[in-house]
Amino acid sequence: MGVGLWRLSWYHLTTMTFLVAFLLGALLIQYVRMRRVGELVERLTPAPHGSVAGAAPPAGEPPSPKPPSRDVAAHAAGETPEAAKRPWSGSLRVAAVFTETPNVKTFRLEDPQGDDIPFTFLPGQFLTFSAEIDGRTVRRSYTIASAPTQRGYVEIAVKREEQGAESRFLHDQVAVGDPLRVSGPSGAFTFTDKDADSIVLISGGIGITPMMCVTRYLNDRSYLGDIFFLHGARRPEDFVFREELDYLQKRLANLHVAATMMDASQANWPGALGPISKEFIARAVPGIARRRVHVCGPPAMMEAVKASLLELGVASDKIKMEAFGAARGRAPPTAEQPPGGLELPAQRGTNVADAPQTALPAATAQVEFTVSGKTVPLGPDQTVLEAAEAVGVDIDYSCRVGTCGICMVPLKAGAVTMDVEDGLPLEEKAKGIILACQAKSIGSLVVEA
Ligand code: FES
Structure with a gap:
C-alpha cells in the first residue's frame, strides 16, 4: 500500500x-x-389587511401571460393589495361606451398599450378624472363599477348632469379611443369577501356604482355569504344595471335584490314603490341587526336610511356610508330631489363646482401661502383647499373627503382641525403635514403651497 x-x-x-x-x-x-x-x-407575504396567501385565483379571471405581480396575486387571494393604497396617475384609453339608461353611460377604460390596468383597487374605491373644459381644469371623482378582479379594464358609470361640466364632457364629447387623465384609486368605502360573512348594500340612483363593483367582485370571488342588494330609483327606466342584477340573481342563490321606485306610473313595475323605508328594509333583509350595511347615495337619502337602520337595531359601527355630491363638505344641490328622501342622486363630485354655494361666515383669520406668496381670508367653515382655490393657489387633490392624501401640505404656523384624517399617515401628521381638503381653523395659518 x-x-x-x-x-x-x-x-x-x-x-x-x-x-x-x-x-x-x-x-x-x-x-x-x-x-x-x-x-x-x-x-x-400578505399585505397588511390580507390573510389568505396562495388561494385559488377567482373564477373567470383570464390567465395572464406574465407572472402575476404581488398586487395581482393579492387580489386573486382576496388580500388588500399594496397598490390600492398608492395613488397612481396617468392616461387611460376609452375602450367602449355603453348606454345604461337615458342619462347614464358606462365608460370602459383600458391601458393605452393593451396591458393590464396599471393599478389595483379595492371594491368600492373611486378614480379622479381631470380635463381641460372651457379653459379651466375640472376634476371629478367617479366610483369604479367594474370588479377589481377584472384586470383588463376598469369601468365607471356616469350620470349626465345638466350642470355638471365633467359629466357633460364625458357624455357629449368623449368617444372610443380618446385618452382620459386619471388618478387614484382613492376611498375607504370598501368591502371585500374577508370583511364580513354577509353584506347589505343599499343605494339610491347612481349610488349603485360601488354596490355593483362589490357585487361583481363577490361573484368573482365565489363569496358564500348573503348579499342583500337594495336599490331605489326615480323610475324603472332609471334603474341602472337592472338586467345584470336580474341575471346575477338567477344564478346566485345568495344574492337577494329588492328595488323600489318613486314613480312607476309609466311602466309595468312589479316591485315596491316609494322611498327606501324602514318597512322596505325590514321586508328585504331578515335579521338585519346582525349584518354589516353599506349605504351610498345623496345625504338626504342616506340620513333617512341610517335612521331606519338604527331603529331596526343595527349598531352604528356596522353602518358604512358614502355620500355622493358632498365632496366639498357643503350641502349638495337639492332642487331635483324628489320628496321622501329618495333622490335624484348627485354623483360623487358631479355638480359640486356648480352647486349653489352657501355664504360663508365672515373670515376671522387668514392663511398665508408661502410658495405662491398669496394671503387670503379664511372663514371658519372654509377649508385650506377652498381658500387656496379662491386665490388660484394650486394644491393638488383628488377625493376632497380626507381619504386619498393627495392634498397633503406642510403647515408652517397655526393649528387646524380636520374632520377626516384617513389619508394622513401618523408620521406625516407628526411632521406638521395637514390635509388641505379637511383643514379648518379659526386662527391664522401659514401653509407651504
Ligand atoms: S383630496 Fe383626498 S385627502 Fe384631501
Whole structure:
C-alpha cells in the first residue's frame, strides 16, 4: 500500500476528498433551497389587511401571460393589495361606451398599450378624472363599477348632469379611443369577501356604482355569504344595471335584490314603490341587526336610511356610508330631489363646482401661502383647499373627503382641525403635514403651497 500526503494512504485521501466534495455539494443545494424559500416567502407575504396567501385565483379571471405581480396575486387571494393604497396617475384609453339608461353611460377604460390596468383597487374605491373644459381644469371623482378582479379594464358609470361640466364632457364629447387623465384609486368605502360573512348594500340612483363593483367582485370571488342588494330609483327606466342584477340573481342563490321606485306610473313595475323605508328594509333583509350595511347615495337619502337602520337595531359601527355630491363638505344641490328622501342622486363630485354655494361666515383669520406668496381670508367653515382655490393657489387633490392624501401640505404656523384624517399617515401628521381638503381653523395659518 502506497503512502500519500500526511502519511495517509491513497485510499484514505480519496475517501476524504469524496466526503468533502459531498459536503460542499449538500451545502450548495441547501443554499439554493433557502434562496428559493426566501423568494417564495417574499411573494406570498400578505399585505397588511390580507390573510389568505396562495388561494385559488377567482373564477373567470383570464390567465395572464406574465407572472402575476404581488398586487395581482393579492387580489386573486382576496388580500388588500399594496397598490390600492398608492395613488397612481396617468392616461387611460376609452375602450367602449355603453348606454345604461337615458342619462347614464358606462365608460370602459383600458391601458393605452393593451396591458393590464396599471393599478389595483379595492371594491368600492373611486378614480379622479381631470380635463381641460372651457379653459379651466375640472376634476371629478367617479366610483369604479367594474370588479377589481377584472384586470383588463376598469369601468365607471356616469350620470349626465345638466350642470355638471365633467359629466357633460364625458357624455357629449368623449368617444372610443380618446385618452382620459386619471388618478387614484382613492376611498375607504370598501368591502371585500374577508370583511364580513354577509353584506347589505343599499343605494339610491347612481349610488349603485360601488354596490355593483362589490357585487361583481363577490361573484368573482365565489363569496358564500348573503348579499342583500337594495336599490331605489326615480323610475324603472332609471334603474341602472337592472338586467345584470336580474341575471346575477338567477344564478346566485345568495344574492337577494329588492328595488323600489318613486314613480312607476309609466311602466309595468312589479316591485315596491316609494322611498327606501324602514318597512322596505325590514321586508328585504331578515335579521338585519346582525349584518354589516353599506349605504351610498345623496345625504338626504342616506340620513333617512341610517335612521331606519338604527331603529331596526343595527349598531352604528356596522353602518358604512358614502355620500355622493358632498365632496366639498357643503350641502349638495337639492332642487331635483324628489320628496321622501329618495333622490335624484348627485354623483360623487358631479355638480359640486356648480352647486349653489352657501355664504360663508365672515373670515376671522387668514392663511398665508408661502410658495405662491398669496394671503387670503379664511372663514371658519372654509377649508385650506377652498381658500387656496379662491386665490388660484394650486394644491393638488383628488377625493376632497380626507381619504386619498393627495392634498397633503406642510403647515408652517397655526393649528387646524380636520374632520377626516384617513389619508394622513401618523408620521406625516407628526411632521406638521395637514390635509388641505379637511383643514379648518379659526386662527391664522401659514401653509407651504
Ligand atoms: S383630496 Fe383626498 S385627502 Fe384631501
